Amino acid sequence: MRVAQVLPAYFQDRVDFMGGGDRYVYFLSKALQPYCDVTFFTFGPRYREESFDGVHHVVLPTRRTANPDNPLPLSLAFASGRFDIVHCHQLRSVVTNLATVIRRATRRPLVVTDLGGGGRSASYRFQLYRLVPAFICISDFSCSLLPAAARSRAEVIKGGIDLARFPYHPGPRQRQVLQVSRLMPHKGMNYLIDAAGQDIAVVIAGKIVNAGYYRDLQEMARGKQVRFLIDVDDNAILAAYRQSAVTVAASVYRDMYGGHAPNSELLGLPLLESMSVGTPVICTNVGAMPEFVRNGETGFLVPPNDPAALRQRLTELLNDPSLRSTMGLAGHNHVRRYGWDVVAPQISAVYSRLLARA
Structure with a gap:
């Protein structure tokens, strides 16, 4: 089975993943190799x-x-009939629109x-989503955001994490709090800084997407124990976890x-990575x-935009090593069901069913 995994993202010189969505497509491509002949497509200034x-x-x-998240391709090779399955990521993209029309015209899955x-595309304006035979959603929340007419053709396959890259680590750990994400206002890092005050150390790791937000x-963070890790590699992120x-x-x-960011957090990959390592998590009740x-078992849920509630849970975990250890181990065991060794065969099975109907 020949499969094209298509990430509609432009990279100037080399692939430089900006967030969890980009990483999802790459690691899915890698995890599918035992089941499919995979070609991973991205976009750039020249063919390579x-x-x-x-x-x-x-x-x-x-x-x-x-x-860069909505490139205008000069080649349609990603939608070629030589692929048994084309799997496009990002509904609102010109690349996905083109693949939808081409694959429909050639009656290919x-x-x-x-x-x-x-970004801007014809997906909603011309209701091209009606022509897509199958959707795979990474969470119930992401499925709920699909147009109503598309949900009957959607299957939810949650997660996608390389467990071997994030092995369990029992400790010891520093009295510090970590947030891993792109530096964008809807990631809410300002509320974490507020919650930490002057007595809780904070590490913020990620890429700068909004320079103004980073300056703010x-x-x-002035006068507080806040450290920024900007554009660090995966090994540094693992060490921080x-x-x-x-x-x-x-x-x-x-x-x-x-x-307003109504589509915030379709998955929340750093939470899965942290739990895999054995570090308990606190997240807002946002998105997926x-x-x-699991609230009270692998971590805590708190309301968004509420630094007081966040601080209360931070203090509870920081002051109770036994609770941290218990939650950390529970989280590690919990995320096994989201490993690529579980997720990739399920996605491959969706491809096989589509081919059988084609």
């Missing part, structure tokens, strides 16, 4: 083929675009997974500037995150 950590990676040329990115966070007492995901629907965190 390479082996990317053992995955056949093809970069297709695009027109220059202001939005197409699968779409929406990871919350993309730096200003808020292993060293920290708690991992926080403080995402919000309404950010500090009044901006409550689907993956």
Whole structure:
């Protein structure tokens, strides 16, 4: 079975994943290799083929675009009939729109997974989603965001984490709190800084997407125990999980500037990574995150935009090593069901059923 995994993202010189959605597609491509002949497509300034950590990676040329998450392709190779299955990620993208029309015209199977990115496209304006034969959703929340007419063709397959990359670590740990995410207002890092005050150490690790927000966070962090790890590699992120007492995901629907992010957190991958390592988590009751965190067992849920509630749970965990240890082990055991060794065969089975009907 020949499968195209299509990530509608533009990378200038090399693949440089910005967030969990990008990583999801790459690691899915890697995990599917025992079941399928996979080609992983991204987009860039010129055509290139390479082996990317053992995955056949093809970069297709695009027109220059202001939005790297919605490239305008100069090649349609990603939708080619030589692929038994084309799996496009991001519903709202020109690439997915083109694949939808081409695969429909040639009566070839197409699968779409929406990871919350993309940009302006014809998906909703012309209701192209009606032509997509199958959707795979990474959470119940992400499924609920699909147009009503598409949900009957959707299957929820939760998770996707490389458990071997995030092995269990029993400790010891520092009295510090970690948040791993892109620096964007809807990630709510400002509420974590507020909650920590001057007595709780905070580490914020991620890539700068909104430079103005980063400057405001730096200003808020003055005089506090806040450290930023910007653009660090995966090994540094793993070390931060292993060293920290708690991992926080403080995402919000309404950010500090009044901006609205109704699609916030379709999965919450850092929570799964943290729990795999054995670090308990605290997350806001936003998006899909409550689907993956068992409140009071693997971590705590708190209301969004509520630094007082967040601080209360932080203090509870930081002051109780036994509770942290118990929750950490429970989280590690809990996330096994979301490993790629479980998820990839389920997705491959969806492909096989589609082919059988084609």
